[in-house]
Amino acid sequence: MSFERIIGQQRVISILTRAIKNQRLPHAFLFHGPEGVGKEAVAFELAKALFCQEDLIYCDHCRDCTRVSQLSHPDMIVVFPAPKQPKNEELQSVVQSIVKNPYYRTMPWATPSILIDVIRNIKKTVSMTSYENKGRVIIFLDAHRMTTEAANSLLKILEEPLGKTTLILISSQMNLLLPTIVSRCQQLRFDPLHWKDIETALIEREQVSPEQAKIFSRISFGNYRKALELLDENINDRQDLMIDILRKVLLPDQEILLLVEQLVAQEDKKSIKDLLQFMLVWFRDALVLDLLPAKEDFMEKIVNINRLDLLQKFIAEICIWFRANRL
Amino acid sequence: MSYLVLARKWRPQKFEDVVNQKHVVLTLQNALKTNRLANAYLFAGPRGIGKTTIARILAKAINCEQGPKENPCNQCDSCNDITDGRSLDVLEIDGASNRGIDEVRNLRESLKYAPNPGKYKIYIIDEVHMLTTEAFNALLKTLEEPPTRVMFMFATTEPHKVPATIISRCQRFDFKRISINEIIEQLKHVCAQEQIDIDDDSLHLIARKAEGSMRDSQSLLDQAISFCGTKIVSSDIINILGVIDWEIYFNLTNFISNNDLKGAFQLVEDLFNNGYDLVEFLLGVNEHLRNILITKTVKSADFVEASDNYKQKYHQIVNNFEEQDLLRLIQIVSDSQYGIKRSSNPRLYLEMVVTKMIQLDKVQKIDALIQSLDSLKEKFSQNSMNVPHSALQQKSQPKTPAAPVSESADQKKSPEIEKNVVRDVQQQPDQKVIATSPSYHEDSQKAHPPISIEIIKTQWPHIIEEIKKRKIALGSFLNEGWPENIDGNELIIAFGMENGFHISSINRNRKSIEEIIREVVGVPLQIKCMQAEAPSADNSNGSNGSSYVEKLGQKIPLIKTIIDEFDGELVK
Numbered sequence: 001m002s003f004e005r006i007i008g009q010q011r012v013i014s015i016l017t018r019a020i021k022n023q024r025l026p027h028a029f030l031f032h033g034p035e036g037v038g039k040e041a042v043a044f045e046l047a048k049a050l051f052c053q054e055d056l057i058y059c060d061h062c063r064d065c066t067r068v069s070q071l072s073h074p075d076m077i078v079v080f081p082a083p084k085q086p087k088n089e090e091l092q093s094v095v096q097s098i099v100k101n102p103y104y105r106t107m108p109w110a111t112p113s114i115l116i117d118v119i120r121n122i123k124k125t126v127s128m129t130s131y132e133n134k135g136r137v138i139i140f141l142d143a144h145r146m147t148t149e150a151a152n153s154l155l156k157i158l159e160e161p162l163g164k165t166t167l168i169l170i171s172s173q174m175n176l177l178l179p180t181i182v183s184r185c186q187q188l189r190f191d192p193l194h195w196k197d198i199e200t201a202l203i204e205r206e207q208v209s210p211e212q213a214k215i216f217s218r219i220s221f222g223n224y225r226k227a228l229e230l231l232d233e234n235i236n237d238r239q240d241l242m243i244d245i246l247r248k249v250l251l252p253d254q255e256i257l258l259l260v261e262q263l264v265a266q267e268d269k270k271s272i273k274d275l276l277q278f279m280l281v282w283f284r285d286a287l288v289l290d291l292l293p294a295k296e297d298f299m300e301k302i303v304n305i306n307r308l309d310l311l312q313k314f315i316a317e318i319c320i321w322f323r324a325n326r327l
Numbered sequence: 328m329s330y331l332v333l334a335r336k337w338r339p340q341k342f343e344d345v346v347n348q349k350h351v352v353l354t355l356q357n358a359l360k361t362n363r364l365a366n367a368y369l370f371a372g373p374r375g376i377g378k379t380t381i382a383r384i385l386a387k388a389i390n391c392e393q394g395p396k397e398n399p400c401n402q403c404d405s406c407n408d409i410t411d412g413r414s415l416d417v418l419e420i421d422g423a424s425n426r427g428i429d430e431v432r433n434l435r436e437s438l439k440y441a442p443n444p445g446k447y448k449i450y451i452i453d454e455v456h457m458l459t460t461e462a463f464n465a466l467l468k469t470l471e472e473p474p475t476r477v478m479f480m481f482a483t484t485e486p487h488k489v490p491a492t493i494i495s496r497c498q499r500f501d502f503k504r505i506s507i508n509e510i511i512e513q514l515k516h517v518c519a520q521e522q523i524d525i526d527d528d529s530l531h532l533i534a535r536k537a538e539g540s541m542r543d544s545q546s547l548l549d550q551a552i553s554f555c556g557t558k559i560v561s562s563d564i565i566n567i568l569g570v571i572d573w574e575i576y577f578n579l580t581n582f583i584s585n586n587d588l589k590g591a592f593q594l595v596e597d598l599f600n601n602g603y604d605l606v607e608f609l610l611g612v613n614e615h616l617r618n619i620l621i622t623k624t625v626k627s628a629d630f631v632e633a634s635d636n637y638k639q640k641y642h643q644i645v646n647n648f649e650e651q652d653l654l655r656l657i658q659i660v661s662d663s664q665y666g667i668k669r670s671s672n673p674r675l676y677l678e679m680v681v682t683k684m685i686q687l688d689k690v691q692k693i694d695a696l697i698q699s700l701d702s703l704k705e706k707f708s709q710n711s712m713n714v715p716h717s718a719l720q721q722k723s724q725p726k727t728p729a730a731p732v733s734e735s736a737d738q739k740k741s742p743e744i745e746k747n748v749v750r751d752v753q754q755q756p757d758q759k760v761i762a763t764s765p766s767y768h769e770d771s772q773k774a775h776p777p778i779s780i781e782i783i784k785t786q787w788p789h790i791i792e793e794i795k796k797r798k799i800a801l802g803s804f805l806n807e808g809w810p811e812n813i814d815g816n817e818l819i820i821a822f823g824m825e826n827g828f829h830i831s832s833i834n835r836n837r838k839s840i841e842e843i844i845r846e847v848v849g850v851p852l853q854i855k856c857m858q859a860e861a862p863s864a865d866n867s868n869g870s871n872g873s874s875y876v877e878k879l880g881q882k883i884p885l886i887k888t889i890i891d892e893f894d895g896e897l898v899k
Contacts, residue, residue: 152423191602
């Protein structure tokens with residue numbers, strides 16, 4: 001069996017499997033779709049399919065396949081955004097994180113780009129035959145982070161690459177790519193993962209408890225990477241904190257200022273951003289619950305499903321609050 | 328694997344095969360015929376419409392062993408070499424990678440060697456806009472007076488980035504986007520040759536998504552073929568290309584006109600779960616709204632790019648929307664396009680946008696508004712003469728004149744009386760405060776005077792106006808209904824059969840409406856909504872109320888204007 005490591009994405013897998021079987025793989029792919037849905041993971045599996053000669057699709061245990069998994073195949077080039085002169089350890093840490101879990105990747109730099117020199121090097125490499133004569137795969141992670149110069153200099157090989165070269169561009173923000181780049185690739189759209197798929201994956205791969213998995217899978221909104229990131233946090237605490245803040249805002253309670261001060265001192269920017277995101281989702285849940293009060297309607301739509309009673313109370317309270325403050 | 332993507336396989340090899348660039352092809356062919364070739368050409372235009380292709384064909388036609396002639400023979404060595412990209416005389420340079428001044432210097436060095444074996448040395452510089460300024464400037468002299476038998480062809484998608492000094496030394500050709508129909512024709516041709524069975528709807532979807540680019544359309548077709556094999560139907564296309572079915576947009580506008588939030592939430596969920604690009608969806612919504620707007624204003628769907636089936640549909644839904652509403656909806660969507668791109672949670676963002684669109688208060692046409700205002704005024708002028716009297720008599724309270732009383736005198740009286748009298752005068756804000764004070768509340772609860780439906784009817788416009796002051800939408804909703812009957816302390820408000828959703832929104836705001844009714848008529852009433860047929864004549868007391876002033880107004884238009892404008896009353 002192939003593509004076993006992939007979560008969900010049945011449509012994408014069936015398209016690729018058919019293309020492999022019919023020998024109609026294009027030379028340039030653009031995998032696009034939201035973050036954390038497995039574009040990178042699928043790209044590596046596709047690379048295996050291109051190298052592996054043991055099986056119709058790929059076997060996942062021959063020398064080619066294992067070297068792809070280890071990111072050490074000589075004919076596979078993985079390009080990811082990096083600063084001009086990256087430290088070797090940093091590059092290694094990125095590679096290691098991908099090897100460990102293709103759904104997750106560390107990013108040690110603030111705003112790295114894919115630079116024109118990298119593309120020039122690739123062109124040089126591509127002009128020579130591949131080491132093992134089974135063709136070459138070049139994978140661009142975060143392709144939208146190519147500089148304009150880099151993107152333009154990629155255009156020619158993207159249209160008519162030499163030899164048996166397959167280019168896979170991966171981007172979660174296709175609108176940032178040059179239209180000339182997009183037009184040269186066969187686009188493959190990735191869907192957000194269904195929360196049920198994420199739930200199963202979390203339980204099976206990360207040994208998360210089923211109750212926790214339920215809430216993680218919903219709050220990540222189809223983004224498995226996000227779900228993995230959230231694993232480190234105690235989600236119940238965050239929920240309680242957010243509800244506490246809301247309560248103090250609505251009352252209004254003087255302590256809110258103390259609480260804010262505490263937050264600013266203790267939390268970093270990202271976790272505060274997450275907290276706001278939680279709050280946004282909470283409001284959205286309240287809206288959904290208010291508009292669709294029937295149980296069978298909201299059960300599938302609400303995120304904070306473990307705090308349903310509080311949510312209902314919140315709606316009642318906020319109605320009173322608005323009435324007192326407006327009409 | 329010797330598989331070539333369609334776009335490469337079907338790259339035209341002679342001028343005739345190039346689609347929709349007649350103006351370029353004809354000019355070039357005539358130049359070839361008369362041997363009036365320029366030494367530099369600039370081909371500009373969007374992606375995937377044939378710039379590089381034409382450059383290559385032109386190079387072949389020039390260097391063809393039997394040429395230069397109108398079309399390359401595609402058989403001689405020279406033609407084959409160029410097709411395979413191994414000709415020594417035709418150099419295709421990637422302007423984006425070789426963009427520095429050093430590369431241009433090298434190029435100039437190579438100019439001095441004569442072409443061999445061809446007739447011309449041809450440099451095709453693709454993506455020329457990426458050359459640096461220095462590189463461009465280094466080219467200038469060569470470009471103006473190149474050695475004989477040297478020719479330049481530049482291709483670019485962004486001619487505005489090419490310096491004017493370069494452009495002025497070239498013959499510039501602007502390539503046109505390819506129309507949907509022509510793309511469909513070409514795809515049909517390709518499909519026939521590749522023995523692929525595809526229906527017209529699919530071709531339409533692909534051509535539409537390609538946005539005038541032939542290469543895009545061929546990549547999309549390629550993708551469809553790799554998924555479906557040799558038989559392609561439109562549902563597959565919708566599924567794999569992420570083309571959003573036009574039906575979804577119609578669903579959305581239906582939800583908007585029916586205020587159906589539940590349906591809209593489901594729609595967003597489906598969009599999200601099917602992985603549609605939500606930004607693209609918003610773009611589509613805007614186009615859809617634009618189509619409605621155009622169909623509405625021009626009263627024809629000729630300017631709408633859609634199949635006949637959908638044009639018909641546009642005609643059907645046009646009457647559900649007012650122009651102003653459409654413009655405001657378009658505004659909402661355009662504003663959110665920027666936001667959704669930056670949003671960390673696009674789905675949530677889209678849900679909010681859709682909610683906003685559905686809860687948007689529908690506009691009232693100014694004409695209609697003036698009309699209803701006029702009728703309101705009319706009723707008031709009648710009411711102020713007759714009604715208060717009866718209203719107060721029924722409450723058996725001492726009452727003075729019907730005509731507006733001076734406010735200072737009234738202020739001292741009890742709130743109930745004041746409320747009933749000053750209805751025609753501009754309401755003072757502090758009166759509202761008095762009205763809602765608890766003492767007043769208890770008072771009226773105790774008194775509990777009976778009230779007839781007639782009073783409510785005559786007070787109705789006034790109630791609505793009060794409500795509108797606090798919440799315009801609610802007032803407009805209530806305006807659609809009429810007081811039907813009074814049952815104990817329950818006021819029954821009837822609505823036309825088509826106004827079902829008004830009732831629900833009124834029920835939601837029942838409390839505040841009841842409060843306002845109590846303020847105006849001085850009696851606590853509970854409201855109950857029902858659906859009914861419209862009444863034949865709801866202002867039965869209007870017929871005998873034509874006053875002297877109105878008669879006067881009818882005789883002398885000027886007086887009528889004055890009365891209307893200034894709320895004139897007969898004082899004496």
